[in-house]
Amino acid sequence: MARRVSAIDIGSNAIRMMIADIHPETKKIEVIKRYRAAVRLGHDVFMQGVITAESIEFAKATFHRYSQTNKEFNVPVCRAVATSACREAKNRDQFVKEIKKSSGIDIEIIDGTEEGRLIHLAVTRELELDNRKTMLIDVGGGSVEVTFSEGNKMIATKSFPMGTVRMLETLAKRNLNESHLNILMGEFLKDLGPHIYQNSDHDTVDFAIGTGGNLEALGKLKVQLLQKSPHTFLTLAELTEIIDRLRPVKIKDRIEKLNMRPDRADVIVPAAVLVQTIMRQSETEKILIPSVGLRDGLVYSMISNQR
Template identity: 35%
Template sequence: MRVRKFAAIDIGSNAVRLLTHNVIEEKGKKTQFRKSALIRVPVRLGEDSFTVGEISERNIERIINTMKAFKLLMDVAGVEKYRACATSAMREANNGNEVIQRIKEEAGIQIDLIDGKQEAAIIASTDLKELINDHQSYLYIDVGGGSTEFTLFTGGNIKISKSFKLGTVRLLKGLVKEETWEKLEDWIRQNTKGLQKISIIGSGGNINKLHKMSGRKEGEPLSYIWLNAQYNFLTSLSYEDRVSELGLNPDRADVIIPAAQIFLSSAKWSGTKKIYVPKIGLSDGIIKTLYSDNMS
């Protein structure tokens, strides 16, 4: 048996994450991927990028310090290979490339700037296919702070993928036009028309938290009815009450509402009644592709 360590850094619009996996290789057996640790730091780059068009010096310092810490943690853990990917907030910032260069020089971390299509492709390389029944259709939705990636599976294969500039931080800041919602509705209705037994597979920190709050067991889906009721309950509370009474983290208590809105709207337009939450996302996909590339 051989145990190897791989890591993924996901630089999103709402938070930055370091995920490490133990990759277990054993002759004659399927390679196993087991999560070792997940560290999340709430550096909300999207608040800068989507409002003023560039990342502030304060957040540049925070992201550099975060990357320095991640580098030390990966060294201590004995990580063999890593990949760091930045999405919409860094991509849309006027000084995004300068920030990436500073991170490389000061923290020693090389960052890949990926677009929505690349993000969707990486996510699709996760264990999604193991969760998918060939006789059903699934709309996979990964809600981020700056954008949301949609992938439609039919017959066990990807039919179509698309990224929309519809993220939780963008919605909080009132930066999403009605036209974007309309385009999403048209896309979902058009591509799910005529499909039977369609379910949603949701990913992202917010839907993971909602699933945990529901008390459901792992693998048990959320119902549209429950999510709608929970959305109404959350919106009836003040931000302060969501933090103090529900125990939500301050950087989760605001974005969880627009995230629920995205899932509810998508479920309504696709005629979906169930939302599965397998707790996989971009970071998991990065590790899978990293390992696959390393083996080829």
């Protein structure tokens, strides 16, 4: 008999929820609903070090809706985790307490390693990785996780403080703009390079795997801008062409002409450049986009309580 659960991902750019049915006999999940609320906690934390009172109220309203949704869909078990922005917020304990008090939902603040493990869990259930060496790139608002696998076994993961919202705030602090992303990438390579060198013989990584909303958006842009399909993978050449076409387009026009949400339009180029940098550094020519992420991993973790 199917067991209904929900998973909530409190990220730096949004708070996402997924309701799914778990089928224990097959260890498969059936997604019932997905939700997303544009609560950009990273803007507060990466600029001020705390989650502002206004953002806490937005988050409380979001969690109230999610709590009501759990009741409407008869969800008995909900697992909620918070990542980069909450990890770094000086008032994270207050945030967790206020959410619990207003919605009844407990929040776990997880580290980058656990975040990488949960996303890897989702990917291994979605893709056949036997006898393949892969590099998983999860692009978030506050951090990017780069995970190496051999088959379904995770061999190394590292979280880097180089998420898309953090990149925007760093540029703003330095009075720089999108055209100066190469400066941030140069700094990022000092940490990224050793991680790739230690875990990858360049000619043995079969392909990369990309997760996160920005990767899914880039897959759609392949179809929209390049008139190529399918949207489920990108070559490095295609990614580079998308970046070249997006850079001259103003954020307003990305919203109006490319039908992007405002909180996607301003981070899509930083996300693309970040993925391009990692692929170039690892000499990887192709990235698969399976359209799963942390929420899916959370649900899979609740099969036989894999934690």
